[in-house]
Structure formats: structure tokens, C-alpha cells
Amino acid sequence: MNSLVVQRARFGDLLQSLPLIRALSVAGGSVTLLVSEDMMEAARLVHPAGDVFGFPGKGHLLDLASGSPMKAAGTIARFLENVRTVSFDRLFQLNHDGTGALLGKLLPAGEKRGFFSLHDRIIPGEEKGKKLSGWPAYLVASARGVRAVNRIHLSDVWIGFGFSGSTRERENCPRAPAPGSGPVGLVLSGRSVYRELVLEDVARLVDRIQRLTGRPVVLLGRPDEREKARVLTRLISGPVVNRVGETSLGQLWAEVASLSLLISPDTATLHLSASLNVPSIGLFFSNAQPHETGAYLPGCLAVTPDLDCHPCAGEGSGCTQMECRSLMEPDYLALLAERFLTGSALPEAPAGLRVWRSRKEAGFLSYRPTHAGAATREDVLGVLFRRFFLRVLDPEVLLPSLEEECRPFFGRGWPSSLPADHLVQGASLSSRQWGDHPLDPLEKRRILEEIPLLWPLFLLTEEVEGGQGKREIQRQAFALLSEETIAARSLLLDRGKSPARRKKERERAYSAKETRTGREAGYGV
Missing domain, CATH: 3.40.50.2000 (Glycogen Phosphorylase B;)
Incomplete structure (x- = not known):
């Protein structure tokens, strides 16, 4: 073949x-x-x-x-x-x-x-x-x-x-090896100023990594960053290997392959390290996020800002402060690198940051929080929508349990900005409407106006696919979305209940919600 x-x-x-x-x-x-x-x-x-x-x-x-x-x-x-x-x-x-x-x-x-x-x-x-x-x-x-x-x-x-x-x-995805004894690589920036680390923070980070790990640090970057690297080396107190703008593609390949760990805000270099089976810590801010473009290698870490505006539109966002860059605290990143290299327990992130670890499950890569915490609106929708999309795109996939995916957020509360009732109602209505026939345009408009949370799902199934997807599969996915929203809310609100009790409460709540949703929509239920 x-x-x-x-x-x-x-x-x-x-x-x-x-x-x-x-x-x-x-x-x-x-x-x-x-x-x-x-x-x-x-x-x-x-x-x-x-x-x-x-x-x-x-x-x-x-x-x-x-x-x-x-x-x-x-x-x-x-x-x-x-x-x-x-x-x-x-x-x-x-x-x-x-x-x-x-x-x-x-x-x-x-x-x-x-x-x-x-x-x-x-x-x-x-x-x-x-x-x-x-x-x-x-x-x-x-x-x-x-x-x-x-x-x-x-x-x-x-x-x-x-x-x-x-x-x-x-x-067929390689396993991340235990970090070797080589140097730590540090990439200065991504492909735009919106993914560029603050120079003074980089100098402090290099000093702390050398002090905590005892390993040399190799600076990597583009040819147009040579002058910045020269300034940086004057700010660093200890010895550092400056390879910024000095490597051909083949030399960069060999340089990254020799590292025990790569720290980078540049996703291309993270992908290179993953292809060479080198562990990494990705720094994600601006419009980048690890769930989409993190290192495709289990066991890698990613650090993201805990801000409502992340991910943004990057260069098109109009942001002048770029607060997300200043949240990348050098002392914490150095400690995170040291713990990662030694296999010790990872330190909890300071306020304003979140840390994720990659893993492979059901044949797909996912990034999960390293420490338990309250779920954001995007966390919950990310879990629920991912399950929806995978059911639509690949009905044969064996998903992990919802309880497993919600585990990092057990008992930490439901995000106040996420109206669960609206999501349950919209998903239930969509599952009723989407049988063997395309959704009526007026009904679709009505649902989206009243429940805009469903826009990402409609964007795929209606706008891009043009209603030509497999309707029965989509109908089932919407029905399960309604049920799993109720189940997820139960998991996030009360961890102490037994699985059997939570199951009964979910079934009872789902049945009541189905009845109420049908009456509100004017259907005989």
C-alpha cells in the first residue's frame, strides 16, 4: 500500500x-x-x-x-x-x-x-x-x-x-523517556512578539535552572534574535551556551536530540523535541494552547496563564500589555524543571498559572491538569465538547469515562459563568430535532439565539458540514451531551457521594430535565 x-x-x-x-x-x-x-x-x-x-x-x-x-x-x-x-x-x-x-x-x-x-x-x-x-x-x-x-x-x-x-x-505514539543527563535547552520566543519571553525573566530563569539542577543551559533561537541573545548573556551570572541563530536545521536537530529537557514558547521546537523523544515544558500564552499544539509525546508538561482572555487572537487581539507573558514566573519555572528532571512531585502553580501533563488515552493525546482545582467554563465545555466531537467524528472510538475526565475538578464546584440548564436544554432540543431530517433553519436560529453555548457544535454540523453529516450519530451525540452535562455537574459539585448514589441522582435529574425541556419547547412529553 x-x-x-x-x-x-x-x-x-x-x-x-x-x-x-x-x-x-x-x-x-x-x-x-x-x-x-x-x-x-x-x-x-x-x-x-x-x-x-x-x-x-x-x-x-x-x-x-x-x-x-x-x-x-x-x-x-x-x-x-x-x-x-x-x-x-x-x-x-x-x-x-x-x-x-x-x-x-x-x-x-x-x-x-x-x-x-x-x-x-x-x-x-x-x-x-x-x-x-x-x-x-x-x-x-x-x-x-x-x-x-x-x-x-x-x-x-x-x-x-x-x-x-x-x-x-x-x-503508535512513543513513550516519553526518563530525562537524561544532558543540558537543558531554552528557546527565546515563538514566531511573534506575542510569544516572546521578557528578557530579564529569561536571564533569571537561566540562573535559577543552573543553580537548582547543576546542568548547563543552551539558548536556542532565530538568526534575528542574535543581538538579543548577546544582551541576554551579559545579564546571566553563570556560564551559558549561546546557540541562538548559530544552528543549521541539521545542527538544531542534533542540538535538541542531546538535551535532557527543552523549555520553549515556540511550538515548532516543541514538536521537534517530541519527534526526537525529548521531554519538554511548553510555555503557552497569546493564541497558543497545549490542547491543540502541545508536544505530541506523553509525559510532557505545559504551562498556561490562568486568564479569561487566553487563548486570544494573538497579533489580532490588540492587547498592548501582554499580561500573560509576565505571569511566567522564572523561579517557579526553574523549580518545575528541577522537579521534572528528578522525578519528584511537581510543585503547585502560583496564582495566575496552570500546569498540564500530556497523556495518551483511547488512541488520542490529551493534556490534563497536574493538580486538582476549580474548573473554568472552558474546562467543562472542553471535556463535554471533546466527547461530543469524537462521537460524531469517530463513532468507534472508546472514550474514557466521564468521571475519569472530570477527576481533576471533583468537588470543586460548577463554573458560575456556565449555565448548565441552558446547555442541557439546547442539547436535548437538538437531539429531538435531529432525526433523519435536517434541522429547520428557523428552529436552528431560535436555539442558537437562546442558547449560544451550542455555537461551536452547530458551526461544525451545520455551517461547515452544511447539515450533510450522519444525523442519527449527531442526534445520539446531542442526547449524550445533555445527559453528561448533568452528570458532570454532579461530579464537580459533590465528590463525597458514592458512584451508585450519583448515578441515581443523574438519572432522576435527567428524567426531570427531559420532561421540563419538552414542555418548554411545546412538545407533548
């Missing part, structure tokens, strides 16, 4: 495609990778055992077209001719863009999965009104309207293009 994986996005996305590539390789046959030309070196490092094709980048094609449109057309024609010399059984197109969709249509393969149409635009040769469905639809919906409550990792979404949750291939 020969597979072609098309991934033309940036470095971090290429690395997050690696779990799919590995799963396809384990399933048997060869895997060929198609990337943008500027990602060829990275692709060969990521996928050394397989073939790699490079597609001309947008800038290259524009340069050619400015001189002669025929040159650009000829370059594409030669590329297609080279790729077509290989026979592919399956094609996985991972990018939601016009070029990728056209490539998917032009390249031959017996079976095609992924993006071959666009959510909000028509491409040449595409049927008008054709909608996305399944995992591609979820990827679009999660990027556009589910960010704050999305709890499905991007790598798992791409694995979903090829495998269901019931197959062994989904379990």
Missing part, C-alpha cells in the same frame, strides 16, 4: 504530520511526502526512510510568472510529470487551501482523503455546494470557532484522515 502525504505548511505543521506518517508506515507499504520546496531539508530529516517531493513555493511561481507565465506553467507541468511516475494507492491532502485542493485533484491515487474542496470558496472543477465533512470539516471548524474549547490535538486530527480510533495504528 503506497501512500502520498501532501503537507505544504510550515515547519511546525510538518512535524505534527509525523504521527500520521509513522502510523501509515506501521500499517505497511511505503510513504512519500510532498512539501513546499523550502521545506525539503526538514522533510528529509523528518522522513529519512521515504521519498520526498518538493512543490514550487508561491514566491518562486510568482517570480517565474512575472518574467514569463509559460515558465511558471512549465515548472508545474514538470513537477506533475515527476510525481506521476510513482503509483499511489492513497493520497492524504492535509492543507485547506486552493493550491492543495487542486493538487489533490490532479495527482492520481486510488483513494483520496483530506481537503479536495474548500469551506467557503469554489475552486475550478469543484461541484457547487459541495461541503467538507468528517475530520477535514472539524479542522476548519476548530480553527474558526472552537479555539477556546478545542481539546483535540492537531496531530490527532490528521491521524483521523487515515485511521479510526478503534485501530491499533492510532496507538
